[in-house]
Amino acid sequence: MRATRPLHTPPTKVAILGAGRGGTALLDLLHQIPAIDIVGISDRDPRAPGLQRARDLHIPVVDQIDDLLQNHHTQLVLDVTGDPTMDQRLRREVRSGVDVLSGSASRVVWELVQHESALQAELLHAEKLAGIGSFAAGIAHDINNPLQLILGLAENLAEETDLHTVHEQAREIIDAVKRTTAICRDLTSYARRSAAHQQSLVDVNTKLDDALKIARYAVAFQDIEVVKLYAPDATIPGNPDELLHVFVNLITNAVQAMERGGTLTLRTMIQETVVSVQVSDTGCGIPPDLFNEIFEPFFTTKPPGKGTGLGLYNIKHVIHQMHGTIAVTSDVGVGSTFTIALPRTTPV
Numbered sequence: 001m002r003a004t005r006p007l008h009t010p011p012t013k014v015a016i017l018g019a020g021r022g023g024t025a026l027l028d029l030l031h032q033i034p035a036i037d038i039v040g041i042s043d044r045d046p047r048a049p050g051l052q053r054a055r056d057l058h059i060p061v062v063d064q065i066d067d068l069l070q071n072h073h074t075q076l077v078l079d080v081t082g083d084p085t086m087d088q089r090l091r092r093e094v095r096s097g098v099d100v101l102s103g104s105a106s107r108v109v110w111e112l113v114q115h116e117s118a119l120q121a122e123l124l125h126a127e128k129l130a131g132i133g134s135f136a137a138g139i140a141h142d143i144n145n146p147l148q149l150i151l152g153l154a155e156n157l158a159e160e161t162d163l164h165t166v167h168e169q170a171r172e173i174i175d176a177v178k179r180t181t182a183i184c185r186d187l188t189s190y191a192r193r194s195a196a197h198q199q200s201l202v203d204v205n206t207k208l209d210d211a212l213k214i215a216r217y218a219v220a221f222q223d224i225e226v227v228k229l230y231a232p233d234a235t236i237p238g239n240p241d242e243l244l245h246v247f248v249n250l251i252t253n254a255v256q257a258m259e260r261g262g263t264l265t266l267r268t269m270i271q272e273t274v275v276s277v278q279v280s281d282t283g284c285g286i287p288p289d290l291f292n293e294i295f296e297p298f299f300t301t302k303p304p305g306k307g308t309g310l311g312l313y314n315i316k317h318v319i320h321q322m323h324g325t326i327a328v329t330s331d332v333g334v335g336s337t338f339t340i341a342l343p344r345t346t347p348v
């Protein structure tokens with residue numbers, strides 16, 4: 001199933017005038033809303049940033065503003081050009097029955113959009129930090145082991161007179177310190193705020209491996225067998241930090257669903273236009289009537305401290321921003337599979 005709501009009314013057809021910061025922010029938000037259909041965007045400046053973004057999203061870029069105003073599908077014109085003469089022109093040229101939002105009204109819409117996107121970023125970060133709270137036990141364990149080793153070696157060194165042994169133990173101490181540093185590095189890179197719209201070619205298999213390492217701090221992998229079925233060279237363009245977050249969440253959910261142990265299967269598949277990532281478990285499963293609800297904010301069946309109910313909600317948001325899809329299949333008592341499909345190339 002797709003995590004989208006059924007449509008009850010036909011979408012409102014919106015034309016956007018202006019592809020500067022305001023127009024781009026509007027595009028980013030409105031194109032995600034099923035109840036809104038963007039018929040096109042226009043800007044006097046052919047290099048305006050929103051025009052490229054529109055092409056990426058398969059939204060028509062219209063050279064002449066007139067063409068957009070005359071488009072007989074348009075129901076609402078959003079003017080974010082910031083051009084004071086535009087208001088009068090719109091009054092003259094817009095067909096009757098078409099609503100126009102311009103001047104301070106469209107400014108308010110733009111402020112709301114900015115506010116929403118800032119909130120979304122905060123939510124993503126807050127949920128990640130809430131998750132990191134549960135890492136404490138795992139981290140303490142993993143750092144304590146090398147620390148104990150360092151202590152033992154240092155105690156020996158204090159009495160050791162053989163130079164060869166001193167060198168050898170010093171090297172062991174260095175290795176142990178490097179291991180603890182690696183743990184800290186993994187975690188600080190996970191905890192940092194991900195840069196918005198940061199894009200690069202992401203190696204999906206490596207990201208899944210990184211996520212597995214981090215998820216081990218979040219949940220105990222007791223009696224869990226991990227099976228990896230990776231297609232070689234599975235790469236996609238995307239935001240690496242956000243993808244890592246998505247995978248950590250899916251793996252954590254899968255392991256939490258297998259309280260009495262089981263098999264966690266991570267699979268990547270390269271298809272014609274997408275790379276698919278499947279995270280499967282042999283856990284408690286999800287009743288079909290909850291398939292939609294689990295993607296809602298704050299829906300959780302876990303006790304406080306174990307779940308925030310924001311994981312899947314954030315995942316859905318990140319995946320949609322990357323123009324991908326997420327689907328779930330599940331059998332109660334048998335297990336669940338979450339499948340993410342991400343475009344292999346940035347849409348042009």
Ligand SMILES: Nc1ncnc2c1ncn2[C@@H]1O[C@H](COP(=O)(O)OP(=O)(O)O)[C@@H](O)[C@H]1O
Nearest residue numbers: 253254257285294300301307308309310311312
């Ligand atoms: N792999 C899974 N197996 C069973 N139930 C799951 C699985 N993944 C998610 N769920 C259900 O969906 C709910 C919401 O998940 P999520 O949004 O990640 O929030 P949280 O994990 O904080 O509860 C979970 O509480 C759980 O009931």
Ligand SMILES: [Mg+2]
Nearest residue numbers: 249253311312
């Ligand atoms: Mg979760």
